Amino acid sequence: MRLDLTHIQRWIEPGSRVLDLGCADGEFLQTLRDQRQVRGTGIEIDQHNINKAISRGLNIIEQDMDKGLDNFPDQSFDTVVLAHALQAVHYPDRVLEEMLRIGRQGIVTFPNFGHWRCRLFLGAKGRMPVSRFMPHTWYNTPNIHFCTVHDFEALCRDLGIRILARDVVGNTDRKPMLANAWPNMFATTAIYHITR
Amino acid sequence: MNRSPDSQSVGIVKPQLARFDEPLMLACGRALSSYELVYETYGELNGDKSNAVLICHALSGHHHAAGFHSEEDLKPGWWNECIGPGKPIDTNRFFVVSANNIGGCHGSTGPTSINPETGKPWGPDFPSLRARDWVHSQARLADRLGIDCWAAVIGGSLGGMQAMRWSLEYPDRLKHCIVIAAALKLSAQNLAFNELARQAIISDPAFEDGNYIYKGAIPGQGLALARMVGHITYLSDEAMANKFGRELRSGSFEKGDEDNIEFQVQSYLRYQGSQFSGSFDANTYILMTRALDYFDLARDYEHDPVQAFSNATCSFFVASFSTDWRFAPTRSREIVNALIAAERPVTYTEIEADEGHDAFLMPIPRYLQAFSAYMKRVGDR
Numbered sequence: 001m002r003l004d005l006t007h008i009q010r011w012i013e014p015g016s017r018v019l020d021l022g023c024a025d026g027e028f029l030q031t032l033r034d035q036r037q038v039r040g041t042g043i044e045i046d047q048h049n050i051n052k053a054i055s056r057g058l059n060i061i062e063q064d065m066d067k068g069l070d071n072f073p074d075q076s077f078d079t080v081v082l083a084h085a086l087q088a089v090h091y092p093d094r095v096l097e098e099m100l101r102i103g104r105q106g107i108v109t110f111p112n113f114g115h116w117r118c119r120l121f122l123g124a125k126g127r128m129p130v131s132r133f134m135p136h137t138w139y140n141t142p143n144i145h146f147c148t149v150h151d152f153e154a155l156c157r158d159l160g161i162r163i164l165a166r167d168v169v170g171n172t173d174r175k176p177m178l179a180n181a182w183p184n185m186f187a188t189t190a191i192y193h194i195t196r
Numbered sequence: 197m198n199r200s201p202d203s204q205s206v207g208i209v210k211p212q213l214a215r216f217d218e219p220l221m222l223a224c225g226r227a228l229s230s231y232e233l234v235y236e237t238y239g240e241l242n243g244d245k246s247n248a249v250l251i252c253h254a255l256s257g258h259h260h261a262a263g264f265h266s267e268e269d270l271k272p273g274w275w276n277e278c279i280g281p282g283k284p285i286d287t288n289r290f291f292v293v294s295a296n297n298i299g300g301c302h303g304s305t306g307p308t309s310i311n312p313e314t315g316k317p318w319g320p321d322f323p324s325l326r327a328r329d330w331v332h333s334q335a336r337l338a339d340r341l342g343i344d345c346w347a348a349v350i351g352g353s354l355g356g357m358q359a360m361r362w363s364l365e366y367p368d369r370l371k372h373c374i375v376i377a378a379a380l381k382l383s384a385q386n387l388a389f390n391e392l393a394r395q396a397i398i399s400d401p402a403f404e405d406g407n408y409i410y411k412g413a414i415p416g417q418g419l420a421l422a423r424m425v426g427h428i429t430y431l432s433d434e435a436m437a438n439k440f441g442r443e444l445r446s447g448s449f450e451k452g453d454e455d456n457i458e459f460q461v462q463s464y465l466r467y468q469g470s471q472f473s474g475s476f477d478a479n480t481y482i483l484m485t486r487a488l489d490y491f492d493l494a495r496d497y498e499h500d501p502v503q504a505f506s507n508a509t510c511s512f513f514v515a516s517f518s519t520d521w522r523f524a525p526t527r528s529r530e531i532v533n534a535l536i537a538a539e540r541p542v543t544y545t546e547i548e549a550d551e552g553h554d555a556f557l558m559p560i561p562r563y564l565q566a567f568s569a570y571m572k573r574v575g576d577r
Contacts, residue, residue, distance in 0.1 A: 041536075047562055050545055055569035057576075059511075061532060062545045071533040 001027060003169045004109040004189045005083060011107055011165070011193050012036060016078035019043070019102060021065055021095070022085035026053030033058070041077075043069075066090040069098045077103040084189075086110040086152075087143040096159060096194075105164070106194045112168075114148030114184040133188050149184040156194065167191040205272070206238040206263035206280050206287050211303060216336050220298075223326040229312060233337050234303030235259050235295035238279060239287035241341070247575050248343045249285060250334065250370075251275065251294040252351030252358040255426075255484050256476060258302035261294040262287075275352075277559040284567035289575060290347065295337055297330045297358075299484060301477035308409065308477050320406025320479050325487050327354075327361045335366055347575045348372035352556040353523060354484075357491050360531070363508040364493070372574045374513045376567075377520055377556040379527035380501050380534070381492040386522065389429050390485040396421035397478050406479050415478045420469030422481060427468050432519035432552030436461060494534075501534035511541040513570045515563065517555040518548045543570060 005028045012018060014036040020029050023042025026049070032038035043063045044050050053060045063071075066089055080103035082095065087110050089095050099106040111133050112118075121129035128138040136143060147155075156163055168187035170176025179186040211234050220228045236259050241248060251261050253274070262279035264272055279285040279292055296304040299322065307322040338346065349370045351359040356378025363373040382390070400418030402408055408415055431439070440461040447457035497504035512535055516528035525546045535542040547563045549555040555563065 047548075051562070051565045051569050054543055054545070054566055055572055057573040058543075059541045060543050060545075061536070071529070071536055073537050076536075076539070 001031065002084070004191050005031075007167050007169065007191050008081070008083070008107045008109065008193075009036070011105070012038060012079050014038070017041075017076070018079045018081060019072065019077040020081045020083070021069075021099070022082065022088070023049075023053060023058075023060065025049045026056045026058045026060065028081070028083065029053070029058050030056045065095060065098075069095075069102060072098075072102045074101055075104060079103050079105050079107060081107045083107070083109045084111070087145050087147070089145065092145050092147075093155060093159060096155070096161060100161065100194065100196050104195065107192070108152075108194060109189055109191045110147065110152065111143075112149050112184070112187045112190045113146040114150060115188055116185050119185075149187060149190045152190065152192065156192075160196070161194050162196065163192055163194055165193040167193075204280050204282055205276070208266065208269075209236050209238065209260075209263035209273070210265075211236050211259060213303065214337055214340055216333070216340075218336075220329070220333055220336075222323050222329045224324045226323040228298070228305065228323065231298055231305040231333060232303070232309075233295045233298070233305075233333060235293060235337065236261065236263075236273075237294075238262055238292040239290050241291040241343075245342050245344065246347060247289060248291045248293060248338075248341070248346055249348040249350055249574070250338070250346050250362075251279070251285075251292060252330075252349065252355035252362075253294070253297065254351075254353035254355050255488060256423075256472070256481070257355065258300060259294050259296040259304075260302070262292070275557065277557065278564070278567065284564055284571050285350065286568075286571065290571075293337070293341065293343075295334055297325075297484075298333050299325045299330075299480060299487070301480040306477070307406075307479035307483065317409050318479075319409040322479060322483060325483060327358045327487060327491050328365055330358055331361050331365045334362075335369065338369065344369065346370040348374055348571075350374040350376075351378070352376040353378060353553065354488050354491075357488075357493070360493055361491075363510050363512075364504060367507055367509045370510045372513065373508070373510045374567075374570070375528075375531060376515045377517060377523045377528070377553055378514075378531070379523050380494060380530050382489055383527070387489055389425060389522075390489055393422035393425050394482050394485055396425065397482060400478075403478060406482070408478065414473065416470075416473040419473035419476060419478050419481065420466070423472035423476075424465045424469045427465060429522045430553040432521065432550060434519055434550040435552050435554070438550060440464060501530070502537040505534050505538035505540050508538075508540055512543070513567075514542060514544045515556075515566065516544075516546050517551065517553070517563075518546060519550055520553045520555060522553040 018040045020042045029040040042060045080099040118129040168179040169189035170179035215232045217230045260273040261275040262273040296302045299306045307318045311318045349359045349362045356375040397418035400415035402413045403415035443460040445458045445463040447455040494501040494504040516525040532544040545566045
């Protein structure tokens, strides 16, 4: 499982209700269900992912979150997860607000565009970064709203969202000391636990 | 010949008849003193009778959902694409029960049956029915077969609406409710099409207020017209374009109007109309379309579908098709949103398909995959 997903499990209470926005093939929801008895729902738009997630026995709703999430009632979930999807939605700010309307708490993970490799790529080569974590070229990427750690925290301030905790994934699987100390420069993936 | 390979077919099947002599109180206030249900079963009922699934048919459907009636039979049951070994409703795992609704004309008690009080066919005097009457009549069939709880109740179109009614009338008697190309209630446009179909029948001089049955007549023209209207609404513009385009069946434009020009789509509609008028009872069609018109899942729950679904205890699978304009994806999303708000477990998928409403009967790979994927969890404990 992707490292950011391993990291965020500890913020999810056993037996709680979780809504996973852009749940991909449902691997994360399945883990939460099997290991933490979580009652999960996923929303997804990719057909193959949906069928895979259904076959895992998960409750999946085919829905495009760019067209709104107003079918989910206020505070109907304990936790709303947006993992590696913030950068792919049309209105990241609206999605964040919706997450905290629907859920008591939110968990957001995204690739950090402030990472030194991105800066080097753009600064030295003058080209949009392409890497293992961001494998798409600029013209065919689903990722349309890249941001940095600083950008995200500024947005949370503007929206009145409280950051309960921040975690990072660094360049290697080892303990990411540099990324913890200077996340905007060294985190490849930023992870946030948020609430109102 | 379109026969599935043997390994994918339930093979030759035989309808059975169940008779119930205890009166059935109907939603309209009248009662049927006794009734019969014709049904088919596929697969084997397991020891603890936990693998039974019920199929609910659509407006003009019947009990023959899969397999063939004889070696010479070329036309399989109406949902043969979805029922059989290795298919979404896998007869290696499930015991499938498929009954003709009362009010029907394929063997269950309906307008063509004999009214015990008069000794003559019911005809237009057959009591008006609601989906819940079908549900109650089928609950007795479940009792008869020893099935306390269906692993799933499954239906498309009107059958999907009936399946939802099951989830509210007998919440303890189903684990999963599978609702394909359905709606909480008909839209004004749907009502309008049904009225058009009924008027086509009623205005046929042979109909005689439904009394044709006592005169050995059939309002064939009216029935055919009604079916033609129906078929137009079951297909999408894309499906009609793909299937027929502007191809000619006969004649040509060379000689102007002298030559008898017939488009393929005309020929198709006439064929469907004439097939139908030879096999379907006009009073049944009127009765069934009215039951469909009157269906409103939430009416008895203060018109609030969330309150309605709060009474259900099963899990739901809802599917719709992108070009279905008779029961559009928006209608299915209303079901899904009410289920979400009622905190019922629900899975929803919207299948890209050109075939319109009829898509629910078709072997569309992504549809069959999603359906199969969901059915994997049905029957698991």
